[in-house]
Amino acid sequence: MASSIENNNEKLTLKSSDGEEFLVEKHVALQSTLLQNMLDSDCSSADVIPLPKIDARTLALVLGYCKKHADASSSKQGELNSFDSEFLKDMDMGALFNLVLAANFMEIKGLLDIAAQKIADTIKDKPHQEVREIFHVENDYTPEEEAAVREENRWAFEGFP
Amino acid sequence: MEVPSEDRFSDLPNPVIHLIFSYLETNDIPRISGISRKFRDACTSSPYLDLEADFLALKRCGSNCQGFQDFVHRVLGRRNGVGIHRLRLSWFCAQPYCKRAGALIDDWVKYAADCNVQELDIGVFPGDGELFVIPPCLSNCQSLRELTLNMKGSGLLLQPGFFASLVDLTLTNVELCATFSGGGIGHWISTSCKSLKFLCLYKVTCYRSKDMSISSSSLQHLNLCACEFPEASKLSITSASLQHFSMRRCLFKEQGKVVVRAERLENLIVDVVFSSDFPNYRRFQFSIFAPSLVSFSWRGPPASYSDNLEHFWRLDEASISLETLHFHHTWQDKEFARNFLAGLLHSVRYTRTLKLNTEVFAYYHHPGVFVDLKHLAVVVRRFEEDQDQTISPFLRGLRNLSTLTIKLDADNDVVADPNVIALLWMRRQRYVAKNRKPRKIAFCFHENEEDFGPGEDNEGMLKWILECEKALGKVKFYY
Numbered sequence: 001m002a003s004s005i006e007n008n009n010e011k012l013t014l015k016s017s018d019g020e021e022f023l024v025e026k027h028v029a030l031q032s033t034l035l036q037n038m039l040d041s042d043c044s045s046a047d048v049i050p051l052p053k054i055d056a057r058t059l060a061l062v063l064g065y066c067k068k069h070a071d072a073s074s075s076k077q078g079e080l081n082s083f084d085s086e087f088l089k090d091m092d093m094g095a096l097f098n099l100v101l102a103a104n105f106m107e108i109k110g111l112l113d114i115a116a117q118k119i120a121d122t123i124k125d126k127p128h129q130e131v132r133e134i135f136h137v138e139n140d141y142t143p144e145e146e147a148a149v150r151e152e153n154r155w156a157f158e159g160f161p
Numbered sequence: 162m163e164v165p166s167e168d169r170f171s172d173l174p175n176p177v178i179h180l181i182f183s184y185l186e187t188n189d190i191p192r193i194s195g196i197s198r199k200f201r202d203a204c205t206s207s208p209y210l211d212l213e214a215d216f217l218a219l220k221r222c223g224s225n226c227q228g229f230q231d232f233v234h235r236v237l238g239r240r241n242g243v244g245i246h247r248l249r250l251s252w253f254c255a256q257p258y259c260k261r262a263g264a265l266i267d268d269w270v271k272y273a274a275d276c277n278v279q280e281l282d283i284g285v286f287p288g289d290g291e292l293f294v295i296p297p298c299l300s301n302c303q304s305l306r307e308l309t310l311n312m313k314g315s316g317l318l319l320q321p322g323f324f325a326s327l328v329d330l331t332l333t334n335v336e337l338c339a340t341f342s343g344g345g346i347g348h349w350i351s352t353s354c355k356s357l358k359f360l361c362l363y364k365v366t367c368y369r370s371k372d373m374s375i376s377s378s379s380l381q382h383l384n385l386c387a388c389e390f391p392e393a394s395k396l397s398i399t400s401a402s403l404q405h406f407s408m409r410r411c412l413f414k415e416q417g418k419v420v421v422r423a424e425r426l427e428n429l430i431v432d433v434v435f436s437s438d439f440p441n442y443r444r445f446q447f448s449i450f451a452p453s454l455v456s457f458s459w460r461g462p463p464a465s466y467s468d469n470l471e472h473f474w475r476l477d478e479a480s481i482s483l484e485t486l487h488f489h490h491t492w493q494d495k496e497f498a499r500n501f502l503a504g505l506l507h508s509v510r511y512t513r514t515l516k517l518n519t520e521v522f523a524y525y526h527h528p529g530v531f532v533d534l535k536h537l538a539v540v541v542r543r544f545e546e547d548q549d550q551t552i553s554p555f556l557r558g559l560r561n562l563s564t565l566t567i568k569l570d571a572d573n574d575v576v577a578d579p580n581v582i583a584l585l586w587m588r589r590q591r592y593v594a595k596n597r598k599p600r601k602i603a604f605c606f607h608e609n610e611e612d613f614g615p616g617e618d619n620e621g622m623l624k625w626i627l628e629c630e631k632a633l634g635k636v637k638f639y640y
Contacts, residue, residue, distance in 0.1 A: 097169045104177050112180065119170075120184035128196045135170040140198045149195050153232060155214050155225035156191035 012039075013048045014063075020056035021048065024063060031066035033107035053105055058098040065111050084110075088118045093134050171199050182207040183247070191232055205236045206243045212236075213251040217286060217313065222256045230265065237272035245276040251284025253313060270296040277304035284311040292318040292338065300324065300353075310335060314366075319349045329359040336366045347373040347397070355379060362388050370394040378402055385411055394418070401425060410434055416444040426451040433461040457509060460484065463501040463524075472508055479509040480516040482540070483524070498524040506530075516540065518570075522551040528558025538566040553591055565592055565599075568635030583626045585636055592638050599638040606633060 010026040012035075029035045038049065051059065065087060072080050088096065096115060103112040123131055132139055141149065150157075170178070182190070182204070190210060194201040214229040216222035229252065237245075250269060266285050273281060274296075287293040293312060299305055300322030307329040310317065316336045330350075337346050346367065350357065357377065361384040367373065370390055374397035375383075381402055386409045390396075393416040398406065403423040407430035414436045421429070429451060445464040454473040460482040473479075485498070502525045509515070510531050516538040529537075537559065539552060556562070567585075582604060592599060603612045611625075 093169075097173070100173070100177055104174060112177075116177065116180040117184045120181045123181070123193055124185055124189045128193070131193070131196055135168065137168050137170060137197050137200060139196070141195070146195060149201070152228055153191040153194060155228045156188040156212075156232075158225075 016056040208246040247280040249282040280307040282309040463498040466504040478514040483520040601639040
């Protein structure tokens with residue numbers, strides 16, 4: 001940990017799946033447990049770190065999140081919370097799925113949590129047909145089966161349409 | 162229809178799907194099972210389950226109750242090797258047919274224990290007059306870290322057990338009658354839960370608590386909220402690890418005694434109520450040994466404060482709110498209240514911040530003897546109350562006071578009357594601490610603060626007051 005504080009201005013380069021390179025300050029990169037582990041084990045920060053599963057658009061979003069959280073002091077929790085809720089507000093589902101996968105791969109717990117919460121909220125608040133359309137889920141029930149499942153779980157729909 | 166390979170949800174790694182499920186709420190899992198088969202399979206193997214059905218208000222529980230039971234059986238019975246992290250299972254049914262509730266809950270909890278459940282929250286109604294026993298399979302469950310029981314006011318029988326990993330225990334709406342061995346909940350906690358750090362009793366009625374003593378070397382937080390002690394009770398807590406102890410709105414119907422011995426205790430809240438038909442305030446005693454105490458709050462009627470009380474050397478903030486609603490105003494009662502306050506104020510004399518309600522000044526007329534009191538707050542029910550004149554003797558004893566705040570009881574509506582502000586302005590001479598006039602007075606409204614220095618002329622001030630239409634929350638004097 002001591003070395004990361006000394007070399008606060010050190011930068012490293014991340015490369016997205018579509019070949020774009022991002023120059024990132026080390027303390028920002030440390031928000032990612034994956035990168036932290038790579039830097040802790042002898043990985044030289046001079047190297048370019050390839051992230052083959054993450055495209056440039058998603059990586060830019062991820063790094064924006066990391067920068068905000070790395071720069072804000074812990075006393076500004078309220079500001080971070082409002083940043084978090086704004087961050088995902090109008091994001092389309094495709095981008096959100098890319099983001100949750102990137103956060104999972106790079107092990108950025110805070111980002112993973114808010115993205116998962118956003119997906120959960122989408123699932124539970126919307127009618128089934130809408131959820132199917134949003135997530136491209138194929139309805140593999142026959143109409144009779146679907147009615148039977150709904151009848152079986154009728155007890156859970158108290159107070160729901 | 163899209164081709165299945167584009168089903169992005171099912172393509173997510175399992176840990177991510179499970180994380181998403183952890184954010185779902187009560188009964189979401191059975192509701193969203195209707196989306197697709199794949200969805201249903203993912204749902205029912207979720208390590209986070211939150212299922213609830215309450216049929217207590219119904220004459221007949223009908224097929225919905227059976228549907229609930231079948232669903233629980235299905236999700237707990239077919240785990241496909243996926244463990245259970247958190248299970249919340251609330252099933253309230255008082256139908257004769259469902260009388261076997263206890264047995265069914267036992268079966269379900271057994272499934273969960275076999276799946277290494279870590280957090281378990283059970284809601285059950287064993288029926289009027291029936292007792293519920295914590296399923297024995299939990300007693301040796303190594304994974305269980307959090308346990309919550311909600312029983313809608315019915316009785317719990319505590320059996321001796323060994324909850325080795327249990328860190329957090331919450332009992333809600335429970336009637337505690339006795340333990341199997343007759344030792345009481347204190348004994349049960351002390352012997353069965355050796356790793357317990359958090360204990361919360363909410364709306365628990367404690368019978369047979371004549372000698373409820375908890376001794377623990379792991380407990381850190383102890384919260385008793387809205388608990389009831391119908392019989393003469395002695396509550397004794399001995400713990401070298403305890404840091405926070407709160408008793409909020411706890412009702413003692415008979416004699417009560419609270420003894421706390423906790424070397425590391427930092428926060429203590431005592432908030433007690435006595436039943437109005439038995440105003441036994443003289444019979445309530447408390448004694449505290451807590452040399453590390455930083456924050457102390459007392460709310461309730463006068464009580465017997467033990468004489469050999471330790472002083473709180475490290476105290477930073479103290480709050481005393483005296484309640485004298487059912488108080489008989491005989492001279493003995495007044496004497497009792499005076500002695501109680503003298504003892505209590507003496508023990509908090511190292512505090513830097515102090516909050517008192519005006520009731521205190523009805524019984525305590527002496528200068529406040531405090532070593533380093535910087536901030537005093539006085540809570541009044543109404544600004545019109547004329548009791549504040551009795552504050553001045555108290556203020557005379559405070560040499561180091563830097564602010565005095567007069568504020569309204571939070572339960573009351575905020576004052577908007579310009580007359581009140583005018584009255585406070587006229588009375589400002591009363592708030593003189595040790596012949597030091599306030600250097601600044603601030604009227605604090607909900608949205609902002611308006612300051613006035615001593616040079617402010619009366620005319621300009623009164624003009625401002627008459628134009629004032631804002632709601633006053635508190636007045637602050639700076640010395």
